[in-house]
Structures are given as structure tokens and as C-alpha cells.
Amino acid sequence: MSELSKGGATTSDLHRDRIPILAMQSIQIPKPKDWQTFQRNCVTLFALVLNDPLLMQEYGRSGENQGGIDLLGRRNSNPNHYVGIQCRLITKAMSKETVLSDCRKALRLPFNLREIVFATSLPDSVSLTKLAYTIEQILRREGRQVSVAILGWNSLENLIARHQQAFDVFMPIPGAKTSSIADERLQAAIAQMEASQSKMNDILEELTAQASRETSIPFETVQKVFADSGFVANTPVEAIAAVSNLLKQIAELRQDRSRNTDGDGNADSLAQASLKAGDLEGYVANLSESLAQEQNAHKEIVAGQFQLIMKLAKAKRVQSKFDEAIQLLQQGIALFSSRDDHPSESYTARWQIAETKYEKGRRYKDIGTLQESLALLDDLENDTYARTLDFLRSRIIVNRFEIKKQILFKQYRYDDLHTIISDLEPAVTLALAGFNEDLFQVRTKVWDGVFTAGSWTDDVKVLLTALRLANTIHTGQGNPIRRKRSERSRENPTTFSRFVLTSSRLILNLLALYRADQTRFEPYMHRALALASSLQRRVCVFGTPRLEIGSIKVWARALDVCATCSRQLEWARFALDLLVRYEPEKRDEEYLAGVPSLEMIKARINLHFWHKLSSTKQLEEIAKFEEMYNSADAEQDPLELADILELCGDSYRNAAILDGKPCFNDASTAYLRALVLLQPAYEVSPIFLGRMVRRINNKALTLPPSAYLTESDAI
Incomplete structure (x- = not known):
């Protein structure tokens, strides 16, 4: 009969099913006497630790080539996150060469292992931790995106104590009485x-x-x-x-007595059901019916009508029915026209009208509508409601900058972008100082404006300012402490989604500085890749369904840039896998509006790395990805479309040079189409577009003379 390491009670005095975790942690668990028992017990332990009860198993049998692992499982049953485990019942420390050799063998297995774990009977020590870190760094320098951990017996004891089933396996109690006390307690509880x-x-x-x-x-x-x-x-x-x-x-x-839950289901409930099913038309129709019911049955209750109007206007914007959205918002303003005690509702509706006009002007390239939006923002800034609210002033400053930028772009005046960057300085000052409320969206909007300005102009000074903002947002400086425990938890979906978003923006900012000056900012690239690697592991553990679509978009963009800067294709593969498998738990207007953007990002990554990613090397794939990009947004900026055409040309050229495909003419056509698109803008902004035009020209000159086309041929 074994004694407890603390307290003096014996394990047989305790009933197996009633041992609390703290008590289990105080019990000294004996090491198995033979390696077969240790390995079988580890199957039970890691099936619980990795949450993979179905496929966690012993890999092969004694005498077979097991490739450096004894057990094989998946983290959270994720088919794209395999974990290899080696069980070592040993007394002498493992050498660096042995561990490295076993890891390399394991990585040659066809499972694309994400983690390699050595479960040992050695006592925990600093040397084990350092050895695992050293091996992981060596493998990463070889281009292997894998985590390595070496667990000593103390670490295993802690894991065993957290799982009752594993404790039962590792800690058998011969002859223990398991009925009388338990039955009495069970009957009393019942x-x-x-x-x-x-x-x-x-x-x-x-x-x-x-x-x-x-x-x-x-x-x-x-x-x-x-x-x-x-x-x-x-x-x-x-x-x-x-x-x-x-x-x-x-x-x-x-x-809210106006809600009639009579069992048949009201129009508002049907609208939510339509939205979850991805039926935007049905959602709008049911919302319109719900608004009509509200206006007829409870005309005097304006709060409920206003909320429905705001939802319906947002949905109309997603449908690109901007004029209908503006009419609805004007109805919302009219509801509170004689109510001085509710200034926020009227102000919110006016703000949404300015946003709607901006979206309409951007989509249809209408400078007049953009200027109308600019005038509305000036009125909002001078409103007495906004004068004392710093966060509103910041949003107005950033939105005004965005509209001015769009007006410049519509006029092809890219060289003049630096003239409006100074407009952002007041918003940057307010964002760095922090507001009285935790207004995450406002700070990120300020960062978006500054980062866009810096990345378009390759202005290092502006990008460093954006980096300060990105760090401030990522670390949560200036934000009040959330009071609810659930909001502070890292497991909270909103909290984690924001963490992914801020991390991705920080990665983009670091890599933008590296691309602007590679010699000076090379350490920034390494920091960005380390942050991306850490975030990748956390996303694999947490899962993507609970992430917001905005976080997924920025994370995929960051992975694309990581692949470009590091020339490591694994980042691009992970990004595509992320986009293909993404299926959110919550479907709302934001998701439906963001789906085309995901398609554009997916097409861009596929084109960018087509020659390395494609398994078939069929030329039809290039045309398919180009069409996918074009159909996702028919009103995209000509510079973006020229960039996609350049990637198409690169793909055709690689297929011709490296695979001998007859597609030099296709490459020439793509390059020439890109140059034709850039020509009007290049005449207005030769400084900004000069580098891109020269790059495409140089690529076209590498093609055989027989592939040269005239502008009329391309058109």
C-alpha cells in the first residue's frame, strides 16, 4: 500500500471516482515498470490531453520502422494538425543528436506533423526545456514549421492528475472498495x-x-x-x-411588449433564420415585413422601429441598394426629429448616411457622391453632440482622410497622397492617448488610415507611426480593464478574434517596414515570422469557426505577405487551407458582405504561388483564378486589377520557362493588358507608378520576340 506524498492518507482510503484534482496532484504516481505498459498508458493520457479519443493510437508495432514516433494523434481531432509522440522509459538523458535524428525521421512521415512530443520518465529540468527549444529552432531554420516538446515525469504527473481516466490507468489500486461509500453518497445526492x-x-x-x-x-x-x-x-x-x-x-x-411570441414565429425571427441560412434576399424581405408590422401595430414605440430601420439599411448597403438605404435612414432621423432627449439616434442615422454615400461613390467611382459624403462629415464634426466626444472626432478625421484618398485615386493622383497624410495627425494623437471607453474599432480605423498611407508611399516615418499604433492596440494600452471574467478570458471568441486581428495587423506593419528598407528592418521580418508562427499554433488549437470574417481576411493577407517575404511556401498553403475551411458559427451581414473579399484573397494567393502550389499545372487554372478575382468585385481599383494581371503573366511565364508549356503569348497578353490599364494613371502619377510600370516592362522583355504583341492585339 503506497503512502501519499503529502498528508499521510493512503490511496486505498480514497474512492477512485471521488478523488478531487487537488488530491490527485498531491499523489506521487509511480513510474511503470516496463516500456510496453508506459506506452499503452500514454495512449490513454494523450487521447485526453489532445482531445482525440478516436484516432489516438500506437503507431505500428515492435520491430516495424515507426519513423521516430510511438503514438500518433490529432490536436482537437483536427485532420490538419497531427501530433507525433515518442514514449521513453529511460534513466539517462537523451543527446541532442538522438532527438534531432528522431524528429527528422518523424517529419519524413506522410502526416505533415505540427507537433512532436517526447514523453519521458526523466525528472523535469532546465536542460530538457533548452534541448527542446534548440531542436525546434534548428528544424525551423530548415523550413520545418513544427513545435517540439520534451516532457519529464513531473510534467506527465501534472497532466495525469488533470484527467481522471488517465489517473485510473497510471495509478491502479488493487482491492480498493468502490461501492459502499460511493453508493451512499450517490443516493444522498439523488x-x-x-x-x-x-x-x-x-x-x-x-x-x-x-x-x-x-x-x-x-x-x-x-x-x-x-x-x-x-x-x-x-x-x-x-x-x-x-x-x-x-x-x-x-x-x-x-x-418590449411589442414582440408577439404567439407560437407561429414573427417576421423578425424569420429574418434571423434567413440570415443564418445565407439568404440575404429572404433576410431583407422578412425585415421589411417586420418593420411594417411594427409601424402598424405600435406606431408610438419608435425605439423598436429605429432598430429595425438600421438593420434593414445595413442589409440594403450589402446589396448595393444605396439609395434605398439612404431613404430608410432618413425615416430613422424623422422618428426623432422632435425628440431633443435622444440626440444619439439621429446622429447615428446621419453618420450611416455619410457612410452609405461613401460606399456608393467608391463603388461607382462617383466623385460628386464622395464629396457629398465629405460635406456630411463636416456637418457631423460641427454638431454639438460630437464636440466633447474624442472617439467621434477621431472617426470623422479618419473617414475624411479615406474619402479624400478615394477622390485622389479616382483622379489617378497617386503622387499627391502625401499631401493629405498630415490630416491624420490629430486622430493618431487621440488614439495613442486613449479614450474614456474601450473603442477598439476606432483605434483600428485610425491604424488602417495611417498604415495605408505609409504602405502606398513606402514612407518609413509614417509606417513607424503606424507601428506604434499597432503595438498600442495589440497590447491593449489605454483600454479599461473589462469587468466580466468571460470578457477577460482568452477563450472568449470576441477576445480571441480581436487578438488574431491585432496580431495580423502588427505582422503586416512589421513586414511593410521590411519591404520598404530590407537592410535596416531585417530584424522586423524575423519578429513578424515568429509572431505568425505563434499565432498559427493558437488558431489551430482554438479553431476558426468562432473567428469574425474581418479577422480571417487580415490574417490571410498577413500569411500571404509572410510567404512572399520569407519565401516559405508553407505560409501560403496554410492561408489557402484557412480560407477553404472557414465556416463561421455566426452568419450576419458582415459575413455576407465579406465573402467576395475572401474570394479575392484566395484567388490572389493561388495566382501568386500558382507554379509552386498547383499539382496539375493546367493553364486553365490561371484563367479561372483571374475570373474569380474579377467576379468578386467588378469595381476594383485599376491598380489592383493590373497587379492581378501581372501575377497571371508571371504564372504563364513560369509555366512556359520551367514546364515547357506553350504560353509565352498568354504571358505577353497579360503583361500588356496590365500596362494598358496603368497608362491613364501613369500619365498623371509617373512617380508613384513608375516602379510598377518598369517592373512589368522588364518582365515582358524577358519573353521571346515571337511573343511580343501590340496594344491592339491585347485589346
């Missing part, structure tokens, strides 16, 4: 739960009746709402939670 359940049923019934009386809604309807909400009370703690949730539901029903 009796207590039954009594609590009976009492809770009475309370829930009374609360349901109260809700029915106070909201003038039939008792059966309220009862169905609560039942559908899944309020179950099996324990006293769950019972308290159920009561709390019901009280909250009652309060909501008191505040």
Missing part, C-alpha cells in the same frame, strides 16, 4: 436533487405565471418560450441559474 427539482418546478411555474400576467401574453406561450430556452434545473446551482435567467427574460418581456 435524493437532494429530487427534492430540489420538485421545489424548482414550483418556482418556475410561478415565475411563468408572473411573466404571463405582467406582459399580457398567454400563459402557454410564455411557458413554451421558457421551455424552448432550455432552462433545466438538475442541481441547486443550475436551479439558481435557471431562476436568474427567467427573471432576466421577464424583464425583457416587460420592456
